[in-house]
Amino acid sequence: MSTVTQGGPDLPQERRVVTEIPGPRSRELLARKQAAVPDGIGTTLPVFVTHAGGGVVVDADGNSLIDFGSGIAVTGVGNANPRVAERVRKQVGDFTHTCFMVTPYESYVEVCENLNRLTPGDHEKRTFLVNTGAEAVENAIKVARHATGRQAVVVFDHAYHGRTLLTMTLTAKNLPYKHRFGPFAPEVYRVPLAYPFRWPSGPENCAEEAAAQAIDMINKQIGAENVAALLIEPIAGEGGFIEPAPGFLPRMAEFAKANGIVFIADEVQTGFARTGDLFACEREGVVPDIVTTAKGIAGGLPLAAVTGRAELMDKVHVGGLGGTYGGNPLACEAALAVLESIEQDDLVGRARRIESVMLPRLRAMAEQHPMIGDVRGRGAMIAIELVKPGTKEPDPEATGRVLARCHAEGLLALTAGTYGNVLRFLPPLVIPDELLEEGLNILEKALGED
Template structure:
């Protein structure tokens, strides 16, 4: 395996970062606490924080705070910095574009970067059919626009989503999202004509491969309770993100795609968290061999800059009238420059193969933890998108309290870890694809010790 993050990682315009976990103070330290006090006074309390440190530098697999602590990053800013927080090629591309111009609005006076990003997306996303793309700012914005496109192209209005789904925090995407707290509570009423059907969740189906059965139940629900001829699109995360890294049983997604094709329904794959090498493939759809009509992307697309996209069948994308899609900042030139550099890195540096190799190493470690711990109900995921679901030993009853305890220990020991899951009982692991194997294992050592101390 190529250890892309061994030694030090050069940060453009700043010092090189030793790839090590280093604790100088308690976490959070005094400078971080001072910033947190300012934050409490100035920032709306609805904006949460997993770990209130003050990041001053980041790269490779580490985050450095203002107190001099160096933390191992197993979160990647929620699957955003797949190529690292400060990849030199990305930083250089951003600097060069910012020096040329930062904005013109593509809808007013276009520029080559936007077109080039769309060309790459049309080429890289699943399927060899003619495709077109449109660029936006965030994952939620991409999902909203995919729904707009689907409704316009089909002349239908109903949108079908899954149990445990997460698609964003805007009004429409809150309606598409399953979990109430913290995403939806108190924010209604929500957009209408959204319908939820069963998701394949093998662990909570008695541990069996529930793909075909769950697909049949979802399809029956659509036919009998919604009406297939009213449905514009079925919207699915190929691996559910906030819902708990749920990998559907084999056959679930292909059966839905076949049903959609037979029924004149568009199949939309939400690859916002799973895309750009995260699962050991360019896109998670590739693991099931499915080809969506529309695919939404964001997060890992631009090395940390805000950019999102909808890519799909050219006839579907072109169904919308001129001026029906867009936005002032969509496809910002600086973000497009970052995306082009990010895509080049993923294609030229072996990072997707590295995601497969590091993902296999991480899975081996997590499986070993499960073998020693009756409170780990399941290990699941693909590539560098892995998770453990914690339950009360001997049951499938969720154990969110233990998740909180494990995360608190990890954070205090300088390892950034995240939770997920409808029941708050999943610990998810999303390291940068450029993390060194040595640093990954050290981070997992801390997770293992935290699990052992909370049994």
């Protein structure tokens, strides 16, 4: 058994299942939740957490689960990271809020300076801070529309961008995100994504054909001269960890540049070392005009950012951007600690190490289990797509069964995918190797029982 300095104080880094999952105390709390919280707030695994850190979460019944979720890619540096805890603790004693738009503070500026430095491209940039990924995406669209004087926004199939009115519209999947919540925002148009596993003519043709189709649709149905922004996730998150075929992202970025369209990379789930690069679009040398970030930025505190070319960002009039809580001082201190941890602890390298462990194991499982149709992903953002053996027909029922077995054995994992048939793995970047391997052993056993 090992301990971890990136979690709570000496939190044992071990899987420990002492009750059924969820246990009696969690079930009591779940009954309270059901009486107090609307059913629309779902729960993947109703164990109520009391401690977390490194690669484990500990529940109210004393079970210690291996964490392959990171709060949906949020706690990459670990829960209760000592640097985060120390800086936040100090800031709580100084002040918790002033509203940056009323009386500013240095930590907000420092976070923005770091993001201007770290995001792709050496051009002059500006950053402002908000609370959530959806808010960041919505503000990026505001900037693009204001700067270009255009209205249309182009998004991609399988995309997820949030749950607000505009970001629901930008999101592709109906259930659970859009169902009966319309009418939706106008001037949003959807084009194909280069999805190698499901491209009709095969992965070798995917990038070229998908880009050609997307560009043709934009030109014919919208008119490139009417498009303010082209918005894309470098790896589609909720859509199923779809990594667009190589060449697709650069081609779409070139098209945007040639037509005066603002190219926005939604790095909310992929950012901050998650994919083995600081930002996922770096892998193909793509330099977006605007980058949106959140999730892994502040170790679990609510913070998001919009970083873009200075000439775009500075076009918005004074007062046109902002919000009461955006760039809260506690969250800013947490973000500074996260960035320090990523750089000093080489978490980019650590993400690549996780990839080097997970992908070979999962590919070997795919050889043994025909229900695994595809293994994909980068860094610590890895997925398997489950299908009915011998076909590409999605099998969400089998996906649910495998997930339930993992949960019962003390492995916290998540699903994703337009068809509900993807198991996605987002371990904390600080997870010990032995827990990573043990989690994969549990998954392998769960697959073998189907």
